Amino acid sequence: MNVVEISGVSKRFGSTTAVEGIELEIGEREFVSLIGPSGCGKSTLLRIIGDLIEPSGGKVVVNRKTARQARKDRDYGIVFQDPVLYDWRTVAKNVALPLEIARWPRQKRKVRVQKMLELVELTGFENHRPWQLSGGMQQRVSIARALSFDPALLLMDEPFGALDEMTRERLNMELLRIWAASGSTVVFVTHSISEAVFLSTQVVVMSPRPGRISEVVPIDLKQPRTATTREEPRFFELVTQVREALHLGHDLERAAPVITQQAEA
Amino acid sequence: MSSTAPVAVQPVPRGGLGKLVGHRLIDWLPAVIVLVGIVGLWQGLIVWLDVQQFLLPKPTAIASAFWTDKQELLHAGWYTFQEALGGFALGSGTAIVLAVVLARWRRLGAALMPYFIAANAIPIIAFAPITNQWFDGGLTKSSKIVIAAILCFFPVLVNTLRGLTSVRPQDLELMRSYAGGQTAIFRRVRIPNALPFIFTGLKVATVLAMIGAVVGEYFGGALNALGVLILARSRIFLFTQAWAGVFVACLFGLGLYIAVALVERIALRWMPSTSE
Numbered sequence: 001m002n003v004v005e006i007s008g009v010s011k012r013f014g015s016t017t018a019v020e021g022i023e024l025e026i027g028e029r030e031f032v033s034l035i036g037p038s039g040c041g042k043s044t045l046l047r048i049i050g051d052l053i054e055p056s057g058g059k060v061v062v063n064r065k066t067a068r069q070a071r072k073d074r075d076y077g078i079v080f081q082d083p084v085l086y087d088w089r090t091v092a093k094n095v096a097l098p099l100e101i102a103r104w105p106r107q108k109r110k111v112r113v114q115k116m117l118e119l120v121e122l123t124g125f126e127n128h129r130p131w132q133l134s135g136g137m138q139q140r141v142s143i144a145r146a147l148s149f150d151p152a153l154l155l156m157d158e159p160f161g162a163l164d165e166m167t168r169e170r171l172n173m174e175l176l177r178i179w180a181a182s183g184s185t186v187v188f189v190t191h192s193i194s195e196a197v198f199l200s201t202q203v204v205v206m207s208p209r210p211g212r213i214s215e216v217v218p219i220d221l222k223q224p225r226t227a228t229t230r231e232e233p234r235f236f237e238l239v240t241q242v243r244e245a246l247h248l249g250h251d252l253e254r255a256a257p258v259i260t261q262q263a264e265a
Numbered sequence: 266m267s268s269t270a271p272v273a274v275q276p277v278p279r280g281g282l283g284k285l286v287g288h289r290l291i292d293w294l295p296a297v298i299v300l301v302g303i304v305g306l307w308q309g310l311i312v313w314l315d316v317q318q319f320l321l322p323k324p325t326a327i328a329s330a331f332w333t334d335k336q337e338l339l340h341a342g343w344y345t346f347q348e349a350l351g352g353f354a355l356g357s358g359t360a361i362v363l364a365v366v367l368a369r370w371r372r373l374g375a376a377l378m379p380y381f382i383a384a385n386a387i388p389i390i391a392f393a394p395i396t397n398q399w400f401d402g403g404l405t406k407s408s409k410i411v412i413a414a415i416l417c418f419f420p421v422l423v424n425t426l427r428g429l430t431s432v433r434p435q436d437l438e439l440m441r442s443y444a445g446g447q448t449a450i451f452r453r454v455r456i457p458n459a460l461p462f463i464f465t466g467l468k469v470a471t472v473l474a475m476i477g478a479v480v481g482e483y484f485g486g487a488l489n490a491l492g493v494l495i496l497a498r499s500r501i502f503l504f505t506q507a508w509a510g511v512f513v514a515c516l517f518g519l520g521l522y523i524a525v526a527l528v529e530r531i532a533l534r535w536m537p538s539t540s541e
Binding site: 047050052071072073074076077078080082084086087088089097098100101102129131 | 433435436438439440441442443444445449453454457460535536537
């Protein structure tokens with residue numbers, strides 16, 4: 001069964017077309033990365049899946065429902081590049097936020113928050129304020145919050161984009177562990193080719209103006225991924241394949257002006 | 266995962282009321298020195314330049330006038346303070362409730378806000394003689410409470426509205442992703458986000474409340490009201506005694522300000538840097 005089915009989706013903001021002709025199916029327990037240069041509409045596509053943006057055309061089905069119904073049923077958790085934690089809430093209270101809105105009873109909430117903080121290894125930080133934590137820790141709180149109500153789908157918009165390389169690689173490992181433990185499907189937006197290849201079961205390569213899917217690269221690296229995965233020859237092959245797909249998307253776009261310049265010369 | 270052992274960036278601030286007020290005695294020292302300096306300079310200049318008592322009395326003369334009449338002055342101050350407090354509560358309360366309504370229904374806000382801004386340009390104090398006539402010929406507290414309330418209303422309204430509307434887009438996206446309704450958004454995002462703004466407005470309002478009450482009394486009020494007392498004394502050239510009345514007005518105004526600032530510290534303990 002597919003968790004996400006997108007057909008013929010487009011989105012225009014005024015006169016600019018953000019994405020166009022998007023066809024994509026995401027199966028259960030897949031880890032799908034959307035990658036592409038700035039302005040290719042990958043964040044827009046993620047928000048369309050999550051019904052944070054309404055598409056101008058086409059159809060989005062999430063868990064066999066409309067995206068809107070899926071949102072109302074709280075079928076997905078979302079993690080932004082900015083952790084979006086509330087300073088007036090403690091770490092534990094931030095994780096409990098979606099549970100409060102879904103009206104979980106207090107005791108059940110408490111137990112679940114403990115479990116989630118254990119999952120992201122932040123036990124002992126329940127009563128800290130978000131600003132007392134490092135960037136990486138804040139993002140882990142944000143992940144714990146997104147997964148706290150067991151959503152079928154996890155949407156992540158460049159969650160590690162603002163972090164340094166070392167923290168980022170560590171959190172990549174943690175995310176894979178959490179993904180394996182939670183059994184959810186992940187849609188992950190990133191700028192980084194190696195991150196996309198390392199994490200994903202499929203990499204969706206997008207090209208800009210208008211944003212389109214130019215290629216879907218299946219990642220056949222064996223599970224579970226480990227620190228040595230990044231050193232395997234197959235890893236490099238796949239990185240190269242994604243990079244070439246990215247450049248192809250770019251070159252198509254630039255082909256016309258290059259020829260004009262030559263003609264003028 | 267031992268390498269990922271998390272480390273807190275800063276320790277959790279904890280402490281009693283003393284810590285909450287945020288200062289040890291030594292932190293107040295510079296301010297105390299300035300106060301002593303200014304009062305000393307005032308006293309010294311008057312003696313040195315031989316300024317007439319009715320133009321500007323010496324601080325020591327004001328202090329002794331205050332001491333002689335302290336019973337009556339503090340009693341009058343308390344009476345006026347009650348008006349100021351009533352006006353502060355009424356004006357600020359109305360402003361906060363209205364700000365929530367205007368933030369919730371933006372169309373309504375867009376329709377009404379220009380008139381509130383225009384209304385703010387009216388010198389409210391100019392209405393004091395008129396409002397006095399609206400309420401019992403100005404002899405009760407009501408008319409002063411209304412003047413103080415109107416003065417408090419606007420800064421609290423504007424600040425609260427700004428706080429309620431200045432949430433980040435991601436904050437709203439997050440709430441939307443949890444299918445949180447308007448009530449949840451207000452309760453869990455907009456209102457907590459507005460708290461620092463609300464307190465800024467309230468602190469401005471404390472001072473305005475006392476001004477409103479005293480000036481209102483200049484146009485007539487109860488015999489034991491501070492404004493009436495200041496006016497009566499300056500009319501019979503008891504300027505030092507009038508100054509003592511002004512001093513009492515400052516005292517009560519400052520008291521209200523400090524009370525609000527203290528509540529702010531307690532309410533905003535979660536802020537990254539209220540004490541830094």
